[in-house]
Amino acid sequence: MRLDFQFRCLVGVNSVVRYRETQKGSNAGTGITGKWNEKLEWLTPKQPGQLAVDFANETDVLRFTNRYGPLENSLSDFTTRLAPDDWRVEKVSRLASRLPPFRFPESEWRDRQEQFRMIWETLPVELRLDECRIFPHIVGIEDLVITRKGFRLPVKGAFGFVADRLIFRAFTLWELLLLDLSSVGRERLRKCECPKCEKSYFVGKSSAKFCEDSACRRWGRNQTKLNWWNANRRDVGIPTTKQKRNGRKHGTQKTR
Numbered sequence: 001m002r003l004d005f006q007f008r009c010l011v012g013v014n015s016v017v018r019y020r021e022t023q024k025g026s027n028a029g030t031g032i033t034g035k036w037n038e039k040l041e042w043l044t045p046k047q048p049g050q051l052a053v054d055f056a057n058e059t060d061v062l063r064f065t066n067r068y069g070p071l072e073n074s075l076s077d078f079t080t081r082l083a084p085d086d087w088r089v090e091k092v093s094r095l096a097s098r099l100p101p102f103r104f105p106e107s108e109w110r111d112r113q114e115q116f117r118m119i120w121e122t123l124p125v126e127l128r129l130d131e132c133r134i135f136p137h138i139v140g141i142e143d144l145v146i147t148r149k150g151f152r153l154p155v156k157g158a159f160g161f162v163a164d165r166l167i168f169r170a171f172t173l174w175e176l177l178l179l180d181l182s183s184v185g186r187e188r189l190r191k192c193e194c195p196k197c198e199k200s201y202f203v204g205k206s207s208a209k210f211c212e213d214s215a216c217r218r219w220g221r222n223q224t225k226l227n228w229w230n231a232n233r234r235d236v237g238i239p240t241t242k243q244k245r246n247g248r249k250h251g252t253q254k255t256r
Contacts, residue, residue: 007168008044009176011069012037018062032065033103049184049203055177056117056201061106070102071112071174123186194219
């Protein structure tokens with residue numbers, strides 16, 4: 001019998017806008033603020049890595065927040081004491097309208113994204129038997145340890161059953177993102193090698209070097225041809241077009 005398992009978290013925002021902070025008359029950066037929906041909904045990744053891919057490739061903080069919500073929230077203060085199948089979760093979700101508006105600087109969001117990308121790029125790396133990698137400065141996952149055969153990824157949440165399905169309710173969107181990332185086989189966490197790729201983080205085969213974008217794959221084919229030329233035809237005495245042209249102009253005359 002196969003275990004039916006899901007993880008999710010409560011989300012739902014509206015009126016999300018960008019604000020600009022000033023400090024002593026100088027520009028101190030921008031941030032995002034918004035309100036919670038009166039009725040929250042469960043966010044469950046449709047397929048492993050889908051949510052992680054969206055976050056790793058996002059360039060617009062406002063767009064991501066408007067779609068999913070803030071990475072951290074105060075909803076956990078209301079839901080951490082409730083099981084996922086508790087009827088009060090539905091009631092508590094309606095209390096979101098009473099919560100104060102959320103507010104955070106964009107630089108903080110982008111720092112989290114950089115941390116997330118660093119984990120993404122590190123997980124597929126082959127390590128020696130005696131080697132491990134620890135990230136002591138990543139907010140929220142201070143105990144993250146990556147070893148050769150696996151990794152520890154501490155997150156906060158609660159287990160429960162809903163309709164005979166095992167549910168893990170992450171307390172924040174940030175923790176749901178980490179769970180979604182860990183649900184993908186490490187070898188399938190890929191980064192497109194095309195330097196112009198706009199969505200370089202993707203889930204694919206362990207041998208995949210480029211994402212599904214046709215421009216990236218075309219760049220890869222051209223790069224392969226160039227590498228072959230440099231390795232097999234360059235500097236082997238084959239005259240270039242310029243050399244041939246000069247040879248016709250200054251070449252030796254035929255002997256009679």
